[in-house]
Amino acid sequence: MLIEEMTMHEFEEGLKATRTAIIPFGSVEEHGSHLPLSTDTIQAYEVGKKAARCIPLFVAPPIHYGVCRSTSCHPGTISITTSTLKGILKDIVQSLRSQGMENFIVLTGHAGGSHRMALQDASEELIAEYGDIKIAIVTEYELARNEGKSLIETEGDAHAGEIETSRIMHSHPYLVKGEGEKEFPDFPMGILVRNKRKYWQNGVWGDPSKASAEKGRLLEEIVVKKIIELAKKMEVFLE
Numbered sequence: 363m364l365i366e367e368m369t370m371h372e373f374e375e376g377l378k379a380t381r382t383a384i385i386p387f388g389s390v391e392e393h394g395s396h397l398p399l400s401t402d403t404i405q406a407y408e409v410g411k412k413a414a415r416c417i418p419l420f421v422a423p424p425i426h427y428g429v430c431r432s433t434s435c436h437p438g439t440i441s442i443t444t445s446t447l448k449g450i451l452k453d454i455v456q457s458l459r460s461q462g463m464e465n466f467i468v469l470t471g472h473a474g475g476s477h478r479m480a481l482q483d484a485s486e487e488l489i490a491e492y493g494d495i496k497i498a499i500v501t502e503y504e505l506a507r508n509e510g511k512s513l514i515e516t517e518g519d520a521h522a523g524e525i526e527t528s529r530i531m532h533s534h535p536y537l538v539k540g541e542g543e544k545e546f547p548d549f550p551m552g553i554l555v556r557n558k559r560k561y562w563q564n565g566v567w568g569d570p571s572k573a574s575a576e577k578g579r580l581l582e583e584i585v586v587k588k589i590i591e592l593a594k595k596m597e598v599f600l601e
């Protein structure tokens with residue numbers, strides 16, 4: 363059940379089938395010369411949509427903006443602050459809770475450290491405040507990388523490489539522009555740098571040439587399966 367396409371009556375009816383919602387988070391962030399700026403959002407929303415075809419599940423409209431630090435100097439990246447991201451998640455959960463939702467799967471397509479920490483901070487505050495909700499935070503890239511290990515050839519694939527390129531080749535092939543270049547950036551260890559692009563010229567971390575639409579299909583399937591398992595678990599989970 364995609365909330366953005368539902369009427370209020372359909373929403374009301376839907377609550378009889380489930381009280382679980384996925385909230386997809388992404389980013390507007392460079393993904394090399396070949397992938398769209400919305401890559402992270404597309405991946406998370408796609409997983410939500412496909413999971414909702416298999417079980418009763420609400421999918422909130424995706425939040426396109428995220429916290430992007432290491433790509434902040436690359437063209438096209440639009441980053442928000444951790445406090446803004448926290449506020450967005452808290453507001454959405456509070457509003458959906460007041461509508462009767464009980465279980466929330468925060469599914470993020472963007473895997474940045476501060477981004478994830480902000481989502482976790484907000485969620486910890488929410489569960490401390492409301493005793494009647496459950497929240498899970500899942501980084502869908504991590505699920506793809508860990509659960510799909512046997513499919514992935516590139517060691518250390520992290521950004522706009524084999525995994526993400528495969529995913530977009532599968533779900534949105536018309537948005538893939540050429541091949542992208544293999545790159546493994548070399549940031550100085552421990553030192554924060556102002557000019558991030560200097561250390562990460564092409565905005566890829568991994569090897570996009572190893573990508574294929576078929577790998578993307580299989581990886582997406584794995585993530586969808588895991589999210590369905592998680593939704594079912596949350597519905598019966600007692601703390």
Ligand SMILES: [Zn+2]
Nearest residue numbers: 401402522526
């Ligand atoms: Zn990404």
